[in-house]
Amino acid sequence: MKMFRKLYVLISRKFRKQFNEHFRAKDIEILKDKEFLIISNNCWGGSVYQWYKRPYNTPFVGLFIYSSCYLKMLRNFEYYMGQTLTFISESKYPSTGKSYPIGLLKDIEIHFEHYKNEDEAREKWERRTKRMLEVNNIDNFFLKICDRELISKSDLIEFHKLPFKNKISFSINDYDELKKCNHIKILECDKKRACVPNGKKLYELTYLYYDLNKWLVN
Incomplete structure (x- = not known):
């Protein structure tokens, strides 16, 4: 079963890459001008924007957030998004072995894994947060979580109990x-x-399991 699954994934991904622009154009046409804003615990969200050729209207791009911080932030989202971003030199979580800026919103750590330095992370975070705040319809917020970043079964269950309409977990x-x-x-x-x-690889697999267009158009 696993062998056939791997073969299916390999063939499907190769086929998809060969006809990327065809599928992208089709997906973009389905969404038309539908507005969406993605909040993701890692790079999955950024890959969605890239696929649909949309500008980032969310600060949750090129970064990841560990489980306890992510859920705590979502429980009091408006409060934390109103906090000033600062930076720390050392995380309270186990080291990833990589060097990158670590931001802080009060007690919430933001790991800017794909940013060169604090200045770049701060500038893009503040600019994209401003764009996010301009999306004043909460029904256009789409939340994603997956079992990376120390996220447990209980975290996934709690995530789906949050008072947001559009949620997906992997x-x-x-x-x-x-x-x-x-x-x-x-x-x-x-x-x-x-x-x-x-996050990036997970996005490449998402279409094999789920109709993302249907979710975002909802």
Whole structure:
């Protein structure tokens, strides 16, 4: 079963890449001028914007947030997004072995993994946060989480209880508690971490499991 699945994924991804512009044009046409704003715990969201050729109207691009910080921020989202971004030299979480700016919104850590320095991270965070605040319809907010960044089963369950309309989660596991939720089991696995692949790779797999156009048009 796993061998056939891997073969299917390999062929599908190769086919998709060969006809990228065709599929992209089709998807862009489906969305038309539908406004959406993605809040993601890692780079998955940035890949969505790139695919649809949309400007980033969210600061949650090129970064990741660990589980406890991500959920705490979402529980009091308006408050935390109104805080001034500062920076720290050391994280309270285990080291990734990589060097990048670590931002702080009060007690929420933002790991700017794909930014060169604090000045770049601050400038883009503030500019994109301003764009986000201009999207005043909360129904246009789309929240995503996956089982990377120390996120557990209980975190996924809590995420789906948050008072946001549009939520999606990805995991290498099915959970009975999430059967009625927008939870997607991914067969491909980051074996070192026992979780789904990184944000960019996860996005490349998403279309094999889920109709993202339907979700965003909703």
